[in-house]
Amino acid sequence: MSEEIACTLSPTDMARRGEELREIARAALIDRMRHAGGVRLVFTSSEAIEAALRDLIRRERECCAFLDFRLDSQAERLTLDIAGPSDAQGMLDGIFDSTAGAAGDSAVTVPG
Numbered sequence: 001m002s003e004e005i006a007c008t009l010s011p012t013d014m015a016r017r018g019e020e021l022r023e024i025a026r027a028a029l030i031d032r033m034r035h036a037g038g039v040r041l042v043f044t045s046s047e048a049i050e051a052a053l054r055d056l057i058r059r060e061r062e063c064c065a066f067l068d069f070r071l072d073s074q075a076e077r078l079t080l081d082i083a084g085p086s087d088a089q090g091m092l093d094g095i096f097d098s099t100a101g102a103a104g105d106s107a108v109t110v111p112g
Helices: 011-028 047-063 085-096
Strands: 029-035 038-044 068-074 077-083
Touching: 011 029, 011 038, 011 047, 011 085, 038 047, 038 085, 047 077, 047 085, 077 085
Parallel strands: none
Antiparallel strands: 029 038, 038 077, 068 077
């Protein structure tokens, strides 16, 4: 049996969660890109941003269990990879699009 591709948040809570990601992006997003199966968001590293991202990821895993979240910390950057099945592409596009403008619109698509 396959996993259901649906967020369990109410529309109001989903909007709040999206705004939370946009606030983090406005504060620290430096790059973003699409790749096969997902998106990558790169943030300037700080303890506060890392804590905010880890908390957001923890809560997202509860409502969107079909998505895979990976946060890597290297040097002065935090890289958040979010991937999911092809049926979740619309949701991944929404996450990507919600960060438009926060990284100076330097978004790229990596083929693959």
